[in-house]
Amino acid sequence: MTTDPTTVDYPPGPSGLPIVGAVPASILGGLEFRERVAREYGDIVHWSGLGDHYYMVSDPEAIAHVLVHNNDNYVKGELFQRSLRPLTGNGILNSEEDEWRRNRHLIQPAFHPDRIDVYAELMCEEAERTIGAWTDGETRSIHDDMMELTLRIVSRALFGVNIDPYVDDIESAVNDFLPATSSLSHLLLPEGIPLPARRRMARARATLADVVDDIVRRKRADPGDADVISMLLAARDENENPLSDEQIRDEAITLLTAGHETTAVALTYTTYLLAQHPEIERRLVDELDRDRPTVDDVSNGSFVDRVVKESMRLYPPVPGVVREAKTPDRIGGYRIPAGATVFLSQWVTHRDGRWYDDPLAFRPDRWSDEVADELPQLAYFPFAAGPRRCVGDRFAMVEAKLLLATIYREYHLELASNRALDIVPTITSRPKEDVLMRVHERRAN
DSSP, rough: OOOOOOOSSSOOOOOOOOTTTHEEEEHHHHHHHHHHHHHHHEEEEEEEEEEEEEEEEEOOOHHHIIIITTTTEEHHHHHHHHHHHHHTTTTTOOOOOHHHHHHHHHHHHGGGGGHHHHHHHHHHHHHHHHTTTTTTOOOOEEHHHHHHHHHHHHHHIOSSSOOOOGGGHHHHHHHHHHHHTHHHHHHHHHSOOHHHHHHHHHHHHHHHHHHHHHHHHHHHHSSSSSSSSHHHHHHHHSSBBOOOOHHHHHHHHHHHHHHHHHHHHHHHHHHHHHOHHHHHHHHHHHOOOOSOTTTTGOOOOHHHHHHHHHHHHHSSSOOEEEEEEEEEETTTTTEEEETTTEEEOOHHHTOOOSSSSSSSSEEEEEEEHHHHHTTTSSSOOTTTGGGGGTTHHHHHHHHHHHHHHHHTTEEEEESSSSOOEEEEESSSSSSSSSSSSEEEEOOOO
């Protein structure tokens, strides 16, 4: 870490404007703000405004302190809740302590390794269905395609339903909701004020609630034995009471949205990087078999595994983790008061030249066992870490690798525009504009 363990109360950081401090700059400045303050002030940065304290932490040791070693002292907090609770309610992403443990216990079986092996075939089936609709030489919005593809997969795998009748409504709701979460007025003004961003968020929640309620009605009439909705309907609390309709709705909306958005983003950026590095694409294709890929084909250490890991290093689907201190703490010798918001920045840490040689280069081979073993703990944390590590991390990685292998054994994707990639950091790191690709069918030898 660049800071000495001293008795200094607050680390350095931007001062900003009277009263509001650097809070507006931190919201409006996006990823550039995070990069700039880390470069100017170091591993632990502090700013304040409107009576609150904010920290950005990008040192792996300090990140491990928050997420792993002292995780009991850090909750999701008010800022996270204000951003996501309007959509996902009290689902697994937002709940805390006993409620979170209950939710995790209910959801965990759906992500058991044995279940993911079962999901693998349907992942490939859906990928084949997607590229089966492509026409050689046409230009497509690859992000739109990946969003629809991963949405169909999560609905079949976790819900046991065909999502096709709901695709447009779900994508419209997610597209409306995510930009609203980063609205300056929404994040700064009291929650009771009916802002345009909040009305969009409420409409998105209502749309997804209607979709989920229809799915739940179908599962009540014809329950399965392994899908998440059926498991939630069969669950009982310590007093043998069933979960409320609202609890089931919150969990289902959480899984439906979070379960496809981040993987779609990861695939979009991976195809973007491969289009710029034809030598890496050639290596990837050379590794692929002409048969449908299996979990073993994309196991840890395979080249497709390295490609996805490196893509998620350069373009983490979730660009930062936010926590709030329950009680006072010290990180790197600096005071963290109770109630302070702490940002842990994958975007900054993953691109730090102290941990990665030539950090802005796309180099999948940096994930050889020897190099990866030398990394500090949590120099790489695309799925967060500790008890609140993403419950679907293995599902997402297997899915991304299988879809990539299925697509690239059949198609070469060429960037249709030289426009620079512009990223909008909300809950996820979405591309601001369509990522347009010309798709070229590979000819059998």
